[in-house]
Amino acid sequence: MNFYLCLICGNVIELIDGVANRIACCNQEMELLVPNTVDAALEKHVPFCEIVDGKVNVQIGEVVHPMVEDHYILFIAIVKGSKISRVDLKPGMEPKATFTYEEGSTIFAYCNKHGLWKKDI
Ligand SMILES: [Fe+2]
Structure with missing residues (x-):
C-alpha cells in the first residue's frame, strides 16, 4: 500500500494495486510518501x-x-x-x-x- 503527496496542493492519494510509473497532480509528479x-x-x-x-x-x-x-x-x-x-x-x-x-x-x-x-x- 503506497501513498503519494502532491507538493503543490497537498492532495494525498492511495495506490490500491500495481506499480505507478508516474502519478501527477497540479501538472507535477506526486511524491511517494515513505x-x-x-x-x-x-x-x-x-x-x-x-x-x-x-x-x-x-x-x-x-x-x-x-x-x-x-x-x-x-x-x-x-x-x-x-x-x-x-x-x-x-x-x-x-x-x-x-x-x-x-x-x-x-x-x-x-x-x-x-x-x-x-x-x-
Ligand atoms: Fe505533526
Missing part, C-alpha cells in the same frame, strides 16, 4: 495502539498529536494484505480510531506537516 522518515517528534506521530477484545484502539502519538487548523492528522488507516479501513479526520477532532484487530496489520497515519507514519501491530 513512512517514519520526517524529522519530527516520534511520541506525537507514531501510532499508539491498544488491543482489547478483538479491537485495536489507535491514538496518534503516545503524547496526543495536535488537531488544529494548520497542523493535524488527516487520516488513520489500518492495512492488512489487500484490505484497508480508513478514518478521515478534521481539525478539532481527536486523532483516534478503533478498528477490528487482525494480527499482522499495519496502522498508518498522515500529518499534514510531518508526513506519513506507521506501526506494525
Whole structure:
C-alpha cells in the first residue's frame, strides 16, 4: 500500500494495486510518501495502539498529536494484505480510531506537516 503527496496542493492519494510509473497532480509528479522518515517528534506521530477484545484502539502519538487548523492528522488507516479501513479526520477532532484487530496489520497515519507514519501491530 503506497501513498503519494502532491507538493503543490497537498492532495494525498492511495495506490490500491500495481506499480505507478508516474502519478501527477497540479501538472507535477506526486511524491511517494515513505513512512517514519520526517524529522519530527516520534511520541506525537507514531501510532499508539491498544488491543482489547478483538479491537485495536489507535491514538496518534503516545503524547496526543495536535488537531488544529494548520497542523493535524488527516487520516488513520489500518492495512492488512489487500484490505484497508480508513478514518478521515478534521481539525478539532481527536486523532483516534478503533478498528477490528487482525494480527499482522499495519496502522498508518498522515500529518499534514510531518508526513506519513506507521506501526506494525
Ligand atoms: Fe505533526
